[in-house]
Amino acid sequence: MLLRVRVTLPDRPGTLGQVARTLGVAGADIVQVVVLERLGGRAVDDFTVVWPGASRVDRLCAGLGAIPGVRVNGMWRAIGAPNGGGQDAELLAQIAANPADGLATLVDAVPGLLAADWAAAAVVPADWAARTGMGAGTVRGSGAPAVAYASWRAPSPLQLPEVTPLRARSLNGPAGTHYAVAPFGRAGLVLMLARVDGDGLSAAGFHVTEVDRIAQLVRAAATILGDRLDLVSAPPVPLDPAADEPAPVTSPVAVPATTAATASTSGPTAAAPATGPAGAPGMTVAMTSGAAVAPVRPSALGPTAGRLPAIMTRHG
Known part of the structure; x- marks a missing residue:
């Protein structure tokens, strides 16, 4: 090994x-x-x-x-082969060649580049600065982000630590987990990497040079993907007023009427008309119960928006 x-x-x-x-x-x-x-x-x-x-x-x-x-x-x-020269440039070239899958490509590739166990793209709640503490691990009352996309080795369910204020840094979590965080600078989106102790081994935290490398990759990817990153969102889980615990959410995923009328997801699915901010004619909404799925705003689907990015939520 x-x-x-x-x-x-x-x-x-x-x-x-x-x-x-x-x-x-x-x-x-x-x-x-x-x-x-x-x-x-x-x-x-x-x-x-x-x-x-x-x-x-x-x-x-x-x-x-x-x-x-x-x-x-x-x-x-160590996950993957040792790093050789030019791997960062090769990754950015792949993102530029297929920007529709750019975020997924970045998230899946960086653990191998940084000897990490998994990575995730997460969205920090827009009102994080106005929230007051209500206990670690909850979405309301902390800056805990919601997962938009996770690499295949990420645990499920994935619980992320609070990462605000949004700046590139390293931090240590519970149970021997070490994180590195770098913001994209758009829509509250951040990239998170993790190393986890296991198999009788103790992983080292992310060094400042590694954090700088992650931040450079994220900034370059954000420049390449541009407005596509604004389409990525993961709404916070609402709290059940009776139990004061996160309640199951129903997340809309807008899809063009010219494609499938419903999104293929886990759990029961039912199609319903969409009511976007501009009416969004010709759209349907697939309502999914259970795991949150990143919605795409209908306003972003104008004639100049191009092909929708293939951003998805991975479980497990």
Whole structure:
């Protein structure tokens, strides 16, 4: 299996060689080394290694910890192949070639680029600044975002932490989960990445250089996708006044009359006329119960809007 090993070590000649030798003696085959930071006589390096699945990682940790001045910051499974040069540019080229699926392409690709477990595009409630605390994990009373699209490894149901104010940053969540957040700068949309402790391993949080890389990808993708991002929305879950708990929502998904009259979703479906802000003639609305589905505003379907983006909500 592929492991990502993050160590802090003295920035002096010979120390990196000691770490490499220790990894080799323990049975790890180094396939990539990334220097994340060099500051004040210390360096932070990420090693991607091929590790025998039957071997215990505690032997590896003990060997690295025995090197004077070396500290292991984290060790976790790496998703996908090691990063080579130009992968960020290749991802942006794919988004530009097919902008209709651009957001889904970005969300599905970034976990492999950043050695994360999963990613999600989420929408922060527009009135987050006016809300007052009502307990962590609730939609009303916090800046907790609603999921618009999630990568295939994301847990279900997906509960996201509060991410306001909207700025690129890293944060730690409960149960050994580490997040990185970067805003698109449109419609309250943010990209969230997560690393999760598991299999007896402790993942490292997102380094500032990794957060900067995520922010650059998001800014570039936002420039490419432009107004398409304004079509992405995930309404907050209303609270049941009697139980003071989130109640099931019914989310409209507008579809052109020239295509299928109803959207293919899980749960019972019934078609009903749409009543958009401008009448939106020739539209139908598929009402779905259960999981929220991102609605598309009818006003965005004018003759100059082009093909609708294939933005979807993935569960599991």
